[in-house]
Amino acid sequence: MDQNLLIAIDGPAASGKGTLARRLADYYHLPHLDTGLTYRAVAHRMIEHGLSLDDAEQAADAARKVDLGNLDKGALAAHAVADAASRVAVFPQVRRVLVEKQRAFANQPGGAVLDGRDIGTVVCPNADVKLYITASPEVRAGRRLRDIESRGGSARVEDILADIVKRDERDSARADSPLRPAEDAHLLDTSEMSIEAAFRAARAIIDGVLAKRDTAS
Template sequence: MIIAIDGPAASGKGTIARRLAAHYGLPHLDTGLLYRAVGAGALEKAVDFEDVDTLAALAGALDLSALDPESLRAGPIGEAASRVAAIPEVRAKLLMLQQEFAHQPGGAVLDGRDIGTVIAPDAPVKIFVTATPEARAARRHKELVGRGEDVTPESVLDDIRKRDQRDSSRSSAPLIAAADAEIIDNTALDVAASVAAALAIAERRRPR
């Protein structure tokens, strides 16, 4: 069983994906970490974000087992990830890696922005998680402050809106709900209610 969970930044899709993966005993991949890793590599090596060949080479050299989620969640890396994710050559390098993970024996849970439309369009369970920019910015601000980052609510909201615009308007695999995805708007939902809604969808749509 493949479960594809898509949505914009700070929508809660990662939390839902992890909970569903634990519930069904499936491996989970936060595909955003792949782009964060490429973005982090670009920042570390001072790579120009117009240098497509070098960025694609960084993507091609990624090792899933070496990803460190905590270190990849810093604020500047999120912005860099959004920029490299808009580059078709980077996305092409990461496509096969994600598809192999999705189609491993028994299935998997993947969350990102193009899982149901590009990575695993054949997934029986497709969920698109969203919330208002203001609600998502408030969540992200709380998360960043909790990690000791000095950010303002206004700057986080501005970043969320910029990332939404970039993710939705890019030419390669734009952020969009798959035609057959079920939508969860969790603006007014807590984590437990969001997970319960996703689990209900998965139970209804998973192969028997």
């Protein structure tokens, strides 16, 4: 792109925000960061070293050692890592360290696409476009089950749904950077949308913002 474009995408687990973020980053030729992986990297490091997930200082130290250029999505995909990431994400010390790293990624020349749970509200409050992607817990549980089965795994949809509800409550109730839409975010409920439909809707929003910016300049 010939102009800076910073896109912030937030939403709960399995809402489709990650897939959408990757599609948009590819379409607009922008680097992409799944900020959830940074918290998973902290949790993974702590699990590997036998550290207590309830120790805020050890978690903050692990966060300082996270390399955004070396996030192994495969190793970080395990359910245990995802659950642990939600636990260490409540620590303000961890969030401060990772937010600094995430902002450095966002501020690179040309812009970027970041997705997570506090991008539009905390990490990139001045983003050019903010999207909040959501879907019903039941739809999200079904998506997560299909993803697990596509990778050869198995699970009970009831267990996945209970886990999603628990994570939503934890993420929304935490004192530091709770999950919520930014006041100026565009809301997209993908419960009844295919990924293609969601992609078209997001593109329409972004292109509209770009058109207004071009007109203003």
